[in-house]
Amino acid sequence: AQSVTQLGSHVSVSEGALVLLRCNYSSSVPPYLFWYVQYPNQGLQLLLKYTSAATLVKGINGFEAEFKKSETSFHLTKPSAHMSDAAEYFCAVGYYKLSFGAGTTVTVRA
Amino acid sequence: DAGITQSPRHKVTETGTPVTLRCHQTENHRYMYWYRQDPGHGLRLIHYSYGVKDTDKGEVSDGYSVSRSKTEDFLLTLESATSSQTSVYFCAISDQGEGGQPQHFGDGTRLSIL
Numbered sequence: 001a002q003s004v005t006q007l008g009s010h011v012s013v014s015e016g017a018l019v020l021l022r023c024n025y026s027s028s029v030p031p032y033l034f035w036y037v038q039y040p041n042q043g044l045q046l047l048l049k050y051t052s053a054a055t056l057v058k059g060i061n062g063f064e065a066e067f068k069k070s071e072t073s074f075h076l077t078k079p080s081a082h083m084s085d086a087a088e089y090f091c092a093v094g095y096y097k098l099s100f101g102a103g104t105t106v107t108v109r110a
Numbered sequence: 111d112a113g114i115t116q117s118p119r120h121k122v123t124e125t126g127t128p129v130t131l132r133c134h135q136t137e138n139h140r141y142m143y144w145y146r147q148d149p150g151h152g153l154r155l156i157h158y159s160y161g162v163k164d165t166d167k168g169e170v171s172d173g174y175s176v177s178r179s180k181t182e183d184f185l186l187t188l189e190s191a192t193s194s195q196t197s198v199y200f201c202a203i204s205d206q207g208e209g210g211q212p213q214h215f216g217d218g219t220r221l222s223i224l
Contacts, residue, residue, distance in 0.1 A: 009150070032210050043114075043200055043215035044153070051210030090152055096141060096160070096204065097168070098213060100152035 002027040002093050006101035014109045019078040021104050023091030033074045034092040081108050114216040116201050122222045129188040131219050133201030141204040142184040146197040191223045
């Protein structure tokens with residue numbers, strides 16, 4: 001069984017501030033973990049993935065995530081938010097079938 | 111961008127009518143998936159396919175059927191649409207289905223059932 005919990009359905013940050021999106025997972029096997037971003041009226045785009053190599057994973061658009069097995073977490077961060085980061089973000093866990101979290105909407109204040 | 115085309119992009123229909131959504135890929139990927147997206151639920155898997163004529167159920171499969179007669183096409187059918195099936199439907203594809211291979215998504219179909 002596998003599942004994902006995203007803490008916080010909505011996050012508001014100032015432009016230039018740290019973005020932190022939280023994801024906790026449960027999995028009966030070593031997990032593969034993903035972060036996706038969705039812009040309005042579009043499909044999901046892959047930001048980054050963890051597949052048991054380095055625990056700190058770098059993705060596109062300056063995002064990175066750290067896998068912490070002891071905390072069953074895979075939080076997403078970006079040091080400095082940009083207006084273009086406003087979107088919905090989804091954490092997912094799985095092998096060939098993925099389970100998605102409910103999503104976190106990010107708004108960026110000027 | 112992965113070559114995934116969903117059709118139609120928008121559809122409005124009435125309760126009780128049959129509806130078929132199409133997903134077409136040009137990547138020759140083995141795995142194809144249908145999800146629905148609803149506020150507060152993220153994406154939920156409806157059905158998936160791991161090869162031609164090979165399909166299996168996801169977590170919300172009731173009321174839906176699928177078919178895959180060619181590698182490139184994966185059809186989702188609502189035999190008798192209900193208002194609870196109003197949603198945004200996404201198709202995704204994945205190469206080989208092995209762990210670590212990400213899924214790539216189409217742009218979605220917005221389906222409204224009145």
